[in-house]
Amino acid sequence: MPRCNRTARLLLAAAAAGTLAGCAGNAIISNENYLPIYNPGEHVASGGTLPVFVFGSPFGEPIDRFGGEVIDAMQGWAFARPDTRFVAPGQSPPNTYRVALVFDSSAFAPSLCSSPLTRVETSAQIPSASPVPPLAGATGSPAPAGARAPLVAALCRGDTAMAWAAGTVPTAGGADGAAFRRGIGQFTAALFPSQNPDNLNNGRDGGGFD
Numbered sequence: 001m002p003r004c005n006r007t008a009r010l011l012l013a014a015a016a017a018g019t020l021a022g023c024a025g026n027a028i029i030s031n032e033n034y035l036p037i038y039n040p041g042e043h044v045a046s047g048g049t050l051p052v053f054v055f056g057s058p059f060g061e062p063i064d065r066f067g068g069e070v071i072d073a074m075q076g077w078a079f080a081r082p083d084t085r086f087v088a089p090g091q092s093p094p095n096t097y098r099v100a101l102v103f104d105s106s107a108f109a110p111s112l113c114s115s116p117l118t119r120v121e122t123s124a125q126i127p128s129a130s131p132v133p134p135l136a137g138a139t140g141s142p143a144p145a146g147a148r149a150p151l152v153a154a155l156c157r158g159d160t161a162m163a164w165a166a167g168t169v170p171t172a173g174g175a176d177g178a179a180f181r182r183g184i185g186q187f188t189a190a191l192f193p194s195q196n197p198d199n200l201n202n203g204r205d206g207g208g209f210d
Helices: 006-014 042-046 063-074 178-191
Strands: 028-034 049-055 085-087 097-102 148-157 160-170
Touching: 028 178, 042 148, 049 063, 063 085, 063 178, 097 178, 148 178, 160 178
Parallel strands: 049 085, 049 097
Antiparallel strands: 028 160, 097 148, 148 160
């Protein structure tokens, strides 16, 4: 069943009572996956700046503007390396690593990394993914209270998805709203955990990153 993701649950447990209520104002991640060989923080070997490809615009905004808002919300949420700088495609040196975010529940996360659209600067929709319509009443105004947008995210190393997650983020308050920004941050934290949940020995045998 859908649930708050592991990172969100930790944040909820640490928050003061009443600050965050349940999953309503947080990401709900129903599927988290990590390759056993994934070592969180390994991307620093090719630099601390990662390009982010954003597809779909659930608020009806131009994708370039919406992509900038999403990338801004990601900053500081990479638990493995909080100093990671996320940027738009074309604003970083060539990098083996990149992040793809698709606001469309039909997207298949592991295939995002092999798509040519995540290798070049583009605002086109991922092939085979259905168009993402604006949320009701969201064009030019905040989305309705309680609404959520589907999101699929992947951390790519070349054509391989090292970590990926799928679920929803809250949209009340629009792209600049605290709930949406926190949801984006929680997805980011899911891709960059402090340890690989599927390989708890990761980083303990001399291969970790300080």
